[in-house]
Amino acid sequence: MTHVQPDADLEHVVAILERDGAVIVEGFADPDTLAGLRADLEPGLEAAAYSESGYDGQRTKRLSSLFQRSAHMSPVVTQPLYLGSARRLLQQPTHMWIGKVRMEVTPSIQISFTQAIRIDPGQGRQPLHRDDAMHLWRHPGPPCRLQLMLAMTDFTAANGATLVIPGSQHWDDERAPAYAEAIPAVMPAGSALLWQGGVYHGGGANTTDAPRFSLSVALDLGNLRQEENQYLAVPRETVQTLPDEVQRLLGWERCPPGLGQVETQDPMLLLEQTQQELATRPRGANPLT
Numbered sequence: 001m002t003h004v005q006p007d008a009d010l011e012h013v014v015a016i017l018e019r020d021g022a023v024i025v026e027g028f029a030d031p032d033t034l035a036g037l038r039a040d041l042e043p044g045l046e047a048a049a050y051s052e053s054g055y056d057g058q059r060t061k062r063l064s065s066l067f068q069r070s071a072h073m074s075p076v077v078t079q080p081l082y083l084g085s086a087r088r089l090l091q092q093p094t095h096m097w098i099g100k101v102r103m104e105v106t107p108s109i110q111i112s113f114t115q116a117i118r119i120d121p122g123q124g125r126q127p128l129h130r131d132d133a134m135h136l137w138r139h140p141g142p143p144c145r146l147q148l149m150l151a152m153t154d155f156t157a158a159n160g161a162t163l164v165i166p167g168s169q170h171w172d173d174e175r176a177p178a179y180a181e182a183i184p185a186v187m188p189a190g191s192a193l194l195w196q197g198g199v200y201h202g203g204g205a206n207t208t209d210a211p212r213f214s215l216s217v218a219l220d221l222g223n224l225r226q227e228e229n230q231y232l233a234v235p236r237e238t239v240q241t242l243p244d245e246v247q248r249l250l251g252w253e254r255c256p257p258g259l260g261q262v263e264t265q266d267p268m269l270l271l272e273q274t275q276q277e278l279a280t281r282p283r284g285a286n287p288l289t
Contacts, residue, residue, distance in 0.1 A: 001166060001185060001193075010084045013194075017085055017146070021169035021199035024185060025081050028192035029150055033075050037215065038152055040070035041116045045213070050120075057203060059123035065233035066114035066215060067242070067250065074246045076150060077111060077217055082194060086146040086219040089196070096257075108222030108248070108255040111230055112145065116152075117203070119160040119212040125205045128163065128177040131218065132197030134227050139173050145197030145220045149185070152213040157184040160206035162193055162214075169198035222255030240271055247271065 002016050003024045016023045029037070041063060048061040056062065067073050077083065086109055093106045113131075130137075132145050155161035163182035177200035184204055185193040195201060197218070206212055218227065230250045239247055247253075247268065254266045262270050263279045273281075 001164065001183060003187070003191075004081075006079070006081065008081065010081060010088070013081050014085050014088045017089060017194065017196060020166040022164050022166055022185075022193060022195035022201075024187050024191055024193050025079075026187065026191045028079060028082075028148075029076060029190050031190070033072050034152065034190050036072035037070055037076075037150075038213070040072060041066070041215065042213070044069060045116055045118045055127060057119065057123050057126060059120045059206070060203070061118040061120070063116040064114060064228055066116060066217075067111075067230070067234045067246075068238055071241075073114070073217075074243055076148070076215070077219070077249060078243070078245060079192075082146070082148055082192070083219075085194065089143050089146055090219070090221055092142060103257070105256045108253055109219050110222045110226060110251050110253075110255075111217065111249045112220035112224070113147070113216065113218035113227040114233075115228075116215045117213070119203055119206045121206050121209050121211065123160060123203070123206045125163065125179065126202035128165065128179065128182060128200045128202045130168075130198055130200055135220075135224050137197065139198050140170050141198075143169065143196045143198060144224060145218050147195055147197060147216060147218040149193040149195075149214050149216050151187050151189050151191050151193075152215060153211070154189050155185055155187045155191075155212065155214070156208075157186060157204070158206075159208045159210065160204040160212040161185050161187070163202050163204050164193070164195060165200040168200040169196045171200075219249070222251075222253070223259055226251060236271070244268075 006027045044063045045061050095104050161184035165181045252267045254261045
C-alpha cells in the first residue's frame with residue numbers, strides 16, 4: 001500500500017485513491033490531538049462491553065458518538081488530505097431540468113459514521129466487506145464514501161492491522177473477496193488509512209498480548225442517510241461549540257438541491273434561531289420546494 005506524508009500533494013493522493021482505493025497518510029494526527037483523543041476515548045472503551053456478533057468481533061470493543069465524547073475530533077475530520085480527497089472524489093456535479101432550465105447541482109458531503117475500536121488479544125479476522133454496502137451501493141461506479149482509520153497505537157500484521165484489498169473498488173458485485181488478496185495496513189500510531197467505501201477490507205486478527213486501538217470516521221454523500229444518526233448522537237448544544245465547517249459536515253446543512261431543510265431553510269440557521277423564527281423568515285429561492 002502506498003504511504004504519503006501529510007504535506008503530500010492533494011492531486012497525487014486523489015490519484016492513488018482512484019487507482020488503489022486506499023492510501024496511508026503517515027503523521028495524519030499531531031501528538032497533542034492523538035493524546036487528547038486517547039484520554040477522552042479510552043475510559044469509555046474500557047467500560048464498553050464486547051460485541052456479541054462475530055462480524056463486529058467478540059473480543060472487540062466499540063464506542064460511537066465520538067463528536068459528543070471528544071473535543072479533539074474536529075482536526076481529524078478536517079485534515080486537509082482527508083477532507084480534500086473526500087470533496088474531490090464525492091462532490092461530483094450532476095444536472096437536472098427544471099422546466100426549460102438545465103441546472104447543475106453539486107451534492108454536499110456529511111459525517112456518516114464515527115467509532116472508536118479496540119481489538120483485544122485473541123480476536124480473529126473480521127469478514128472482508130465493503131462499507132458502502134450499508135447503502136446497497138452498486139459496483140463498479142462512482143464512490144459514495146471515503147473513510148479513515150486513525151491508528152491510536154501502532155498497527156502491525158500481528159496485532160490486527162486493517163486488511164485491505166487494493167483496487168477492489170473496481171470489482172463488480174459478483175466477485176467475492178478472499179483473505180489471500182488482502183494486505184495489512186501496517187502503520188505507526190498517528191497515521192491514518194484512507195479508503196473508498198467500495199474497497200474490501202476488515203479488521204485483522206490480534207495474536208499479540210496487547211490491544212490495537214483506533215478510531216474511524218466516514219464521509220458520505222449528503223443525499224444519503226447517515227449510518228450513525230448524528231442529530232441524536234451529538235446534541236445541539238455540542239454542535240454549537242464546533243467550527244462552522246464541522247457543523248455542516250455533521251449534517252446541519254441543506255444538501256443541494258433541497259435535502260435536510262427545516263421550514264425550507266438551511267438547518268444551520270436553526271443553531272442560532274428558533275423554528276418559529278425560521279417559519280416567519282423570508283424564504284430563499286429553491287425551485288424544488
